[in-house]
Amino acid sequence: MNPVEYRRASSVADAVQMAGTDGWRFLGGGTNLIDLMHKGVEHPSRLLDVTALSDMIEPAPDGGLMIGAAARNSAVAAHPVVRQRYPMLARAILSGASAQIRNMATVGGNLMQRTRCLYFNDATGSRCNKRSPGSGCDAIGGFNRYHAIFGASSECVATHPSDMCVALAALDARIHVAGAGGVRVVPAVEFHRLPGDRPDLETVLGADEVIIAVELPASPFAGSSAYRKVRDRASYAFALVSVAAGLIVHEGRIDDVRIALGGVAPRPWRAFRAEAALLGAAATSSALEEALASELAGAAPLAGNSFKIELVRRTVCSVLTGLAAGDR
Numbered sequence: 001m002n003p004v005e006y007r008r009a010s011s012v013a014d015a016v017q018m019a020g021t022d023g024w025r026f027l028g029g030g031t032n033l034i035d036l037m038h039k040g041v042e043h044p045s046r047l048l049d050v051t052a053l054s055d056m057i058e059p060a061p062d063g064g065l066m067i068g069a070a071a072r073n074s075a076v077a078a079h080p081v082v083r084q085r086y087p088m089l090a091r092a093i094l095s096g097a098s099a100q101i102r103n104m105a106t107v108g109g110n111l112m113q114r115t116r117c118l119y120f121n122d123a124t125g126s127r128c129n130k131r132s133p134g135s136g137c138d139a140i141g142g143f144n145r146y147h148a149i150f151g152a153s154s155e156c157v158a159t160h161p162s163d164m165c166v167a168l169a170a171l172d173a174r175i176h177v178a179g180a181g182g183v184r185v186v187p188a189v190e191f192h193r194l195p196g197d198r199p200d201l202e203t204v205l206g207a208d209e210v211i212i213a214v215e216l217p218a219s220p221f222a223g224s225s226a227y228r229k230v231r232d233r234a235s236y237a238f239a240l241v242s243v244a245a246g247l248i249v250h251e252g253r254i255d256d257v258r259i260a261l262g263g264v265a266p267r268p269w270r271a272f273r274a275e276a277a278l279l280g281a282a283a284t285s286s287a288l289e290e291a292l293a294s295e296l297a298g299a300a301p302l303a304g305n306s307f308k309i310e311l312v313r314r315t316v317c318s319v320l321t322g323l324a325a326g327d328r
Helices: 011-017 033-039 073-079 080-085 087-094 101-104 107-112 164-170 272-278 285-296 306-324
Strands: 005-008 024-028 046-049 058-059 064-066 174-179 182-186 209-218 225-230 239-251 253-262
Touching: 005 033, 011 024, 011 046, 011 174, 011 209, 024 033, 058 080, 064 080, 073 080, 073 087, 073 101, 073 107, 080 087, 087 164, 087 225, 087 239, 107 164, 107 209, 164 225, 164 239, 164 253, 225 306, 239 306, 253 272, 253 306, 272 285
Parallel strands: 005 046, 024 046
Antiparallel strands: 058 064, 064 209, 174 182, 174 209, 225 239, 239 253
């Protein structure tokens, strides 16, 4: 048994101070970190419990919503403002894990959760550059059905597991982080790093920084957004492909659109090429197909996951066609 020192942060300042001290890891609901400790993937010597930080879910000055990093996933999904104005976020959260885990997991912890790649989680028999830099990546030539078709590198092809973060990317959410230098705001689409040659560096957080809140800007998609998750079984499974989308159509043409994908990249994948192609276009199936073709042209599938290209195309087209017809 490895001894672990435990402490509970009483404030943001306390958490920031401890973050700059060697060995401390943040502990929220523990639904990911404790699991990785049991598997021998993580070996923290010090755990700093940050569940005493803000769990607020409150209106923001610009008409959006501020969500404290310690807010439980279940509380966010059930909040009436989230359900009414950000339905894709509520549905994304409810698509993830089990009710028991959602009751424990925090928003900050969801942002920081690590990949569910089988090779990353096998600490005794598999090579993984994310877990052990420079050791190699067994997923590239191994079982890679669940792995990335966008944004991967020769060092890592793992995908980001979160459902919530896909919706945050589509909603242009902003992550508020505090550190020794003060508070800064990071767009959700820039919070997670692509692997490049350092897959062990997963976010843009500094060593002395802690997530304190997620800000949702006022969304024009309150009445026309959706989240759809395609997976191997109906519950408690990670996405093969997921789609968070919002669509505004006026007089038959697309005025605004957001598309974010899960299960296909090392971070929630914002489909910027497809969005650009759709702006001002007619809301027709042919326009959707052409826009998705431009996005999928950049895909680089592996031996076991080329099916994801067609799955992305069909799922996104189905979701957007439904939204154009008034479905939610």
